[in-house]
Amino acid sequence: MSQLSHLDRDGQPRMVDVAAKPVTARSATAAASVYLNEEAFALAVEGVSAKGNVFAVARIAGIMAAKRTAELIPLCHPLPLSHVSVDFDTDAVERCIRIRATCHVSAQTGVEMEAMTAASVAALTIYDMCKAVDRTIRIADLRLIAKSGGRSGSFVAA
């Protein structure tokens, strides 16, 4: 059985040594979905078409959070991100806002966690801005969509 790379031989956590890995161009895209009730969905989408505010705030929150990933996730390496973007789609049938966050870096380790953190904080920000009209908001499907670069090669979610 393989091992969790964040634990040493005694099972103790440490920040894995990546010094011997080559610097390569790396990219990762993560997704999340925010499910809202009718009223909250209408207000959020209206916010989008009329003034862009709910999504504008969530986008900035996600981008800024990507830059602080290594402060939040204990064993993540600090990375000199070269690009972060966060985008939104709305699905009126499911009353759902879909988030995609993409990060790029030239580094010795990947940017999955930065993309996951950006998507997560963008989702939490939508939650925060809509929670006064919907206490049942649910964030789901937070996962990696694609990554490239690094020893383990490219990945695209099924």
Added chain:
Amino acid sequence: MSQLSHLDRDGQPRMVDVAAKPVTARSATAAASVYLNEEAFALAVEGVSAKGNVFAVARIAGIMAAKRTAELIPLCHPLPLSHVSVDFDTDAVERCIRIRATCHVSAQTGVEMEAMTAASVAALTIYDMCKAVDRTIRIADLRLIAKSGGRSGSFVAA
């Protein structure tokens, strides 16, 4: 139709004024689920029973993240948290780790976002520690379970 409280009359976001609200004891519990493949689930759970490390790291990450909620979520108020806890349950049938985060505060506004952020960062930390053996980890069901205190009264998720 009601309004999103984080937007002013012109639809511009601001940090809502809570100065006139009474200070009351408030509590919130949020939940999240992390779905893993067979290998990652076994390693994480073994980590639990043998050395507690995966869950120990995720617990500390969640508690520390709760304290930084107002830095991450743009329109959240800074709150003097009086209690934070993060707990884990494992579901071998679903190969899922269930997270519950609870926050308490005496303040003029609630602690939902602190509990949601703690659960979210605990989940991301599990993701980070297991991602080397499972690229398909999925975080789901991030939502409010219960809250009490404040003008809007208590809430328990259905």
Added chain:
Amino acid sequence: MSQLSHLDRDGQPRMVDVAAKPVTARSATAAASVYLNEEAFALAVEGVSAKGNVFAVARIAGIMAAKRTAELIPLCHPLPLSHVSVDFDTDAVERCIRIRATCHVSAQTGVEMEAMTAASVAALTIYDMCKAVDRTIRIADLRLIAKSGGRSGSFVAA
């Protein structure tokens, strides 16, 4: 001659003890102006009318910075801000964007620095977003416009 309150009797800086001061409702408004060349001003204002993006980003940056004032300004007290807003006006004659930031708190000390920091970081964010088309952007007139609450009474700039 009076003394700088941040220095002790030996002239050494310390965080002034405010424990004996009463908790009162306090408010402060700060202003700043950002002067742009023709091209940058047109793009920023177009950004405003069409999509709100330059100002949306600067507003969020200013609100978030207000919450981190005590981390940036060495001798500032941490304050539980109850309200922050940042607003913009454009002056086509002067090709200038005028910023106003307002903070409220119930505390033993005032919120001037939080309002000043919010206005300053909002201005720096406009600078950042427009600097590619104008290297001569100038931030000016960063000052306190009004304050209320506390022993020293209200103040309105001349």
Added chain:
Amino acid sequence: MSQLSHLDRDGQPRMVDVAAKPVTARSATAAASVYLNEEAFALAVEGVSAKGNVFAVARIAGIMAAKRTAELIPLCHPLPLSHVSVDFDTDAVERCIRIRATCHVSAQTGVEMEAMTAASVAALTIYDMCKAVDRTIRIADLRLIAKSGGRSGSFVAA
């Protein structure tokens, strides 16, 4: 008409991708001026000649703020700064403290924002330390003085 580089084709903000740009040695110097009333100016300058405290605190605040620029300015890239300095001059005629902040880096993007942030936070710190004796302090002329390195070449303010 050119475009604001922080906005994508749809006018949405994102952290611009700098991955394809070469790493070059870059430098930037920013300036700011703090105008004080007679009493505050005398105390600040006395602080300088006798014990160095006002300027010592402001210098450290500026240097530390430079390192946190990417946390404050939403679309700034995190940069591995190789040098930061902050210096002060006093102008008794204008009753003004002039600040210069210089940053160096080897990176794919420039350090203007780091220098601007350092000058800005140094100015805010002087404001904070003198505000008890002067409510009319004004920060002005915050601007780029010089930059070098990078595709767009060198710049020296007129």
Added chain:
Amino acid sequence: MSQLSHLDRDGQPRMVDVAAKPVTARSATAAASVYLNEEAFALAVEGVSAKGNVFAVARIAGIMAAKRTAELIPLCHPLPLSHVSVDFDTDAVERCIRIRATCHVSAQTGVEMEAMTAASVAALTIYDMCKAVDRTIRIADLRLIAKSGGRSGSFVAA
């Protein structure tokens, strides 16, 4: 045998609930000593008498660190510090710099950790500024000197 208050009944760490404790005025003073070789001690002390710089930087670092204690120490509560000071004494016989850090707060829990963190970061800053001329610097005797306020009463180190 008593219990570690940061662990719950199952031995899992959490941020202890202090909501039921009364708000009282609390104070704590911590100390640390930095031992230097002859050359580093002379340079640091000369720095003191001539320009105050080593101690000025260390003092500001300690004060700022006190405000970030809850970010660094996982189970510490965020506290609205009302006062922080850091002072230095030199002992030429022992070639030692002695640091004292004092914090005050009105809160439901004490400020020992804030005082300990301020003394610790002030000591690390002296280490950083002198390490180029002395690789054998040693920080010792980091401990609580006195505390007052709270249920457990006053304490003065023997």
Added chain:
Amino acid sequence: MSQLSHLDRDGQPRMVDVAAKPVTARSATAAASVYLNEEAFALAVEGVSAKGNVFAVARIAGIMAAKRTAELIPLCHPLPLSHVSVDFDTDAVERCIRIRATCHVSAQTGVEMEAMTAASVAALTIYDMCKAVDRTIRIADLRLIAKSGGRSGSFVAA
């Protein structure tokens, strides 16, 4: 007599320019000791053997603090750490917990301060978790154990 490298020719502190130094692989190990009374030592060690909690929390705190060294120590350069580990030993005779922290980086300057900060915050965290049963805990022997890489060559403490 040599000079403190953090001070310029006028004795003013600045972040030293390391741009001309080569990027080399660097490593540093720091140590600290935490002395406890009988009850606290027994509880901490029991925590270790039974549930690992005291040391698990302190390890994570130390690793996370290493990543924030440049935020805490005013004149430290931000570094892209490639590895951080924190380990513990117990000495029942001295009733002492010994901490070792190791950091690696490929950079233009060394990682002593990161290792020292990790050891220091790990020690403070043990203090925090045990202080309810022992007010006389003492942190001592915080020092550099070894370093390698960089112009000044390797160093191993006597």
